[in-house]
Amino acid sequence: MTDFVLTTAESKTMLSHLALYGLAAIVEDGGLEDVRLSWTPGMSSRPVLSAPQADPETIGEIVRRHAARHDTPQSWPSRQISAGEQRALMSPRISVISSSEGWHSLQERRHDVLDQLTDARALLDLRLIAALGEPSYWRKNRQGQRLQDDGASRLEMQPRNQGSEFVGNRIRPLAAAVAARTAAAVSDGLLGHTVRDEIGKDRPDSRTPTGLAAPGPTDNALAWCALWGISQFPIAPRSTGFATTSGHIGRGTAGYFYVPVWNGRWSTARIRTVLASGQLSRYAAIGLSPSDLGRTSDDAASRGEAAREWLAHRGVTAVVRFPVHRFGSDSAPERRAMLGELLKTGRR
Amino acid sequence: MSFAIVAEPLLGVYKGQVGGGQLDPLPSPARLHAALVCAAAQGVRAVADGDGLRPCDADRDALRWLEAHPPDGIAVPETLPNGGAATAYRKEGLVVKEGRSPLSEKLVGKPAVTGVAVAGRFAWTWEQDPPEPVAAALGALCPEVPYLGTSESPVRLAVAAADPTHRLDRDADLFTGEGLDLTVATTGRADALEAAHRETSVAPLLRADAHRSSEKTTAPPVVTAGLELGRYARPEPPPPPTPWTSVLLFRVDRPIPPQLRVRYAVAVHRALVALVGDGAPAVLTGVYEPGVSRPSNRCAIQFLGPDAPHVGGTALALLLPREASEVDLTLIRMAVQRLRHVKVAAGPFGVKPPVEVPADAFWPEPAVGTERWWQTEPVAVPDSRPPRGGRWSLADAAALSVALVWRHEFSAPGRGDVRYRALAEAAAGRGVRVESAVRVMDRDVGHYVHKVNPDTVIQPYRAVLSLGDLTGPRTIAAIGQSRHLGGGLLVPRDLPSDIVRRWAR
Numbered sequence: 053m054t055d056f057v058l059t060t061a062e063s064k065t066m067l068s069h070l071a072l073y074g075l076a077a078i079v080e081d082g083g084l085e086d087v088r089l090s091w092t093p094g095m096s097s098r099p100v101l102s103a104p105q106a107d108p109e110t111i112g113e114i115v116r117r118h119a120a121r122h123d124t125p126q127s128w129p130s131r132q133i134s135a136g137e138q139r140a141l142m143s144p145r146i147s148v149i150s151s152s153e154g155w156h157s158l159q160e161r162r163h164d165v166l167d168q169l170t171d172a173r174a175l176l177d178l179r180l181i182a183a184l185g186e187p188s189y190w191r192k193n194r195q196g197q198r199l200q201d202d203g204a205s206r207l208e209m210q211p212r213n214q215g216s217e218f219v220g221n222r223i224r225p226l227a228a229a230v231a232a233r234t235a236a237a238v239s240d241g242l243l244g245h246t247v248r249d250e251i252g253k254d255r256p257d258s259r260t261p262t263g264l265a266a267p268g269p270t271d272n273a274l275a276w277c278a279l280w281g282i283s284q285f286p287i288a289p290r291s292t293g294f295a296t297t298s299g300h301i302g303r304g305t306a307g308y309f310y311v312p313v314w315n316g317r318w319s320t321a322r323i324r325t326v327l328a329s330g331q332l333s334r335y336a337a338i339g340l341s342p343s344d345l346g347r348t349s350d351d352a353a354s355r356g357e358a359a360r361e362w363l364a365h366r367g368v369t370a371v372v373r374f375p376v377h378r379f380g381s382d383s384a385p386e387r388r389a390m391l392g393e394l395l396k397t398g399r400r
Numbered sequence: 401m402s403f404a405i406v407a408e409p410l411l412g413v414y415k416g417q418v419g420g421g422q423l424d425p426l427p428s429p430a431r432l433h434a435a436l437v438c439a440a441a442q443g444v445r446a447v448a449d450g451d452g453l454r455p456c457d458a459d460r461d462a463l464r465w466l467e468a469h470p471p472d473g474i475a476v477p478e479t480l481p482n483g484g485a486a487t488a489y490r491k492e493g494l495v496v497k498e499g500r501s502p503l504s505e506k507l508v509g510k511p512a513v514t515g516v517a518v519a520g521r522f523a524w525t526w527e528q529d530p531p532e533p534v535a536a537a538l539g540a541l542c543p544e545v546p547y548l549g550t551s552e553s554p555v556r557l558a559v560a561a562a563d564p565t566h567r568l569d570r571d572a573d574l575f576t577g578e579g580l581d582l583t584v585a586t587t588g589r590a591d592a593l594e595a596a597h598r599e600t601s602v603a604p605l606l607r608a609d610a611h612r613s614s615e616k617t618t619a620p621p622v623v624t625a626g627l628e629l630g631r632y633a634r635p636e637p638p639p640p641p642t643p644w645t646s647v648l649l650f651r652v653d654r655p656i657p658p659q660l661r662v663r664y665a666v667a668v669h670r671a672l673v674a675l676v677g678d679g680a681p682a683v684l685t686g687v688y689e690p691g692v693s694r695p696s697n698r699c700a701i702q703f704l705g706p707d708a709p710h711v712g713g714t715a716l717a718l719l720l721p722r723e724a725s726e727v728d729l730t731l732i733r734m735a736v737q738r739l740r741h742v743k744v745a746a747g748p749f750g751v752k753p754p755v756e757v758p759a760d761a762f763w764p765e766p767a768v769g770t771e772r773w774w775q776t777e778p779v780a781v782p783d784s785r786p787p788r789g790g791r792w793s794l795a796d797a798a799a800l801s802v803a804l805v806w807r808h809e810f811s812a813p814g815r816g817d818v819r820y821r822a823l824a825e826a827a828a829g830r831g832v833r834v835e836s837a838v839r840v841m842d843r844d845v846g847h848y849v850h851k852v853n854p855d856t857v858i859q860p861y862r863a864v865l866s867l868g869d870l871t872g873p874r875t876i877a878a879i880g881q882s883r884h885l886g887g888g889l890l891v892p893r894d895l896p897s898d899i900v901r902r903w904a905r
Contacts, residue, residue, distance in 0.1 A: 063574065063575075091575070093573055094572075094573060094574070095572055095573070095581070095628065095629045095630065095631055096574070096629055097573075097574040097575065256619075256620065256621045268622075269621075313575050315575075369575040369576050370575040370576070375422075377421075390421075390422050391418060391422050394574070394575065394581075396575065396576060396577075396578075398576075399576065
């Protein structure tokens with residue numbers, strides 16, 4: 053087993069957790085075998101990816117190749133809503149489509165992409181697209197206006213000002229930036245040896261973290277992995293209200309994100325089962341009032357203890373809970389996961 | 401009291417932010433370090449460095465000492481966080497807006513009252529005094545610090561002596577255990593802060609400083625180099641004093657059957673009283689003058705099986721109570737040296753000269769992977785009849801007996817039955833758990849008790865129990881009515897930790 057430690061990632065930022073999950077998903081998709089995830093012991097705990105072939109060159113090359121594959125004009129991130137328009141077809145939140153022809157065309161073109169990815173057995177791509185969600189045609193307010201954004205994942209936090217959207221303004225430029233690097237530069241960025249923020253031009257207020265951390269220069273390879281980490285958090289669309297996102301509780305526009313930290317080395321499949329578990333969600337709600345969670349009654353408190361035990365028995369040592377705050381204007385709010393707080397399960 | 405830097409919030413408020421603007425609940429050692437760096441580089445002690453200022457060498461040494469020696473403890477007063485429910489709007493400057501009215505003032509809203517109310521003073525403590533020049537430099541630097549956190553929370557900082565409430569745990573793990581996780585400055589922190597300051601104090605290029613139609617205030621980047629997390633944990637409270645302070649342990653020349661222990665203990669008791677002679681202390685005889693308040697525990701006489709610790713064989717133990725006076729204890733210690741033979745109808749026995757063992761270091765440590773529980777040996781007898789008004793089990797009786805032995809630990813209100821129930825409940829609150837309590841059927845209760853009130857039903861029982869945080873794992877004690885004469889001795893019963901955890905559910 054070789055250990056690959058993300059030294060700039062620490063447990064109090066959501067970006068770090070997603071970067072670990074995303075990196076694991078990408079390297080497994082890229083053919084690396086026997087991948088295990090863990091956290092280093094001690095007070096400055098860092099996420100670790102281990103595998104027999106987890107040397108920096110191999111991982112750097114897999115991630116670079118993965119980015120390059122999504123940087124081609126034929127790839128799904130490059131697909132546009134319609135010819136001659138920049139907005140990306142696969143973004144879950146795009147500017148309002150009013151006509152029904154527009155909707156039909158959107159659906160057909162989306163299904164076309166999904167069919168192609170299915171034929172190509174591109175499971176990770178499908179998993180990310182499913183987790184991001186889609187513009188919701190099924191939700192309308194009392195005036196009959198579409199609530200398009202209700203079908204999107206809460207983890208997709210790209211501000212919508214000036215027509216920007218997630219795939220076109222985040223995935224595409226990041227793919228280009230990472231694809232343009234050498235394999236060594238990619239792994240150096242992931243390992244924290246260098247921090248290069250090509251798309252944010254290394255500015256102190258760079259928005260590369262996309263709400264998963266406070267604005268600031270963020271290595272693009274790390275950010276690329278973090279955005280692919282969203283693929284591990286499936287959503288459930290609902291006919292009433294926002295789609296339920298695993299890893300999120302509370303109000304749609306704010307609320308809390310939560311992720312586990314654990315003892316020992318876990319496979320990605322095991323992490324997925326815990327991430328999507330009701331027990332994790334219930335334990336993350338501990339200590340929050342019903343109004344924090346946007347509910348009217350509180351039945352979570354009584355079940356928190358059972359959830360804590362369930363988690364402790366599976367080796368979860370703590371749950372990190374990130375409050376989501378809103379910044380900027382009301383019309384195009386910028387959501388951001390703040391520093392996380394640790395809810396320990398009492399497991400040693 | 402140890403060497404400390406003490407911060408007194410002058411307005412009773414601490415306001416600080418961490419990360420992207422979250423409330424800082426208390427000033428961390430790293431924040432103290434940063435404030436001292438600022439004072440050293442900008443205050444009266446700074447020395448000229450080109451056009452600017454830099455810390456003098458003595459201050460640099462003091463700051464490096466701080467980086468190498470994180471505070472061993474911190475003292476945190478009571479605090480109360482204020483929510484950010486109100487928004488304060490502030491004009492951040494005039495901004496030209498093209499097309500509309502030429503000048504429009506930009507209003508920026510921020511949470512208004514985010515901060516922490518503080519009742520008392522913060523302190524960072526070191527167990528070892530720093531070297532003399534460092535202490536002198538720190539003493540001169542501290543008054544130069546105007547505030548910790550934002551400028552709205554001024555402090556008076558001074559070198560003083562203080563007691564920490566939390567101590568640095570160097571073997572802590574981030575995801576387990578309890579305590580305050582605070583950022584601590586490590587090697588290179590002062591250099592990193594100085595470098596960052598030098599970078600931001602360079603005048604920007606004319607191009608970069610040009611006016612734009614939408615000005616945004618961008619905070620300088622947060623310097624994260626040279627920071628580590630430190631766990632400051634509240635020290636575990638020491639276990640309360642043991643009911644019996646020490647044990648006089650005699651090796652006995654033959655085994656004593658369990659059902660005869662009470663009878664033998666009574667014989668030993670008589671022999672001891674006779675040896676002390678006239679004026680034997682009441683803690684030994686158990687006879688008190690009317691009106692004299694009785695202590696919770698007296699001298700207890702117990703027998704240990706063939707594998708007793710410290711003497712390696714059957715042993716007779718005389719437990720000396722905590723509440724006895726020095727004079728009484730000296731009398732007893734002198735008398736027991738002369739104890740050689742004990743005459744009993746069932747068979748006299750001889751004893752070796754005694755060794756004295758502290759009561760809290762009597763039993764061996766529990767084995768790894770086990771938790772120390774206790775078993776009553778041979779049996780315990782309840783201290784009272786079942787109180788009226790509700791259910792009362794043998795487990796409750798055992799908990800009550802424990803509470804009566806550690807009576808000074810509890811303040812139970814009321815009298816009689818009410819008080820008994822309150823005591824049993826209070827014992828459970830301290831972690832006393834009775835896992836199994838089984839009554840012992842024996843036709844002759846005289847095996848287990850010495851004197852009985854003719855109206856009382858004697859109900860001897862065997863129990864396995866945990867003493868919670870009342871005492872350490874090595875303490876010798878006995879519970880129940882016959883604890884002073886050969887009954888209710890608590891002997892270790894080490895249970896695998898996972899079984900205990902299953903019980904706890």
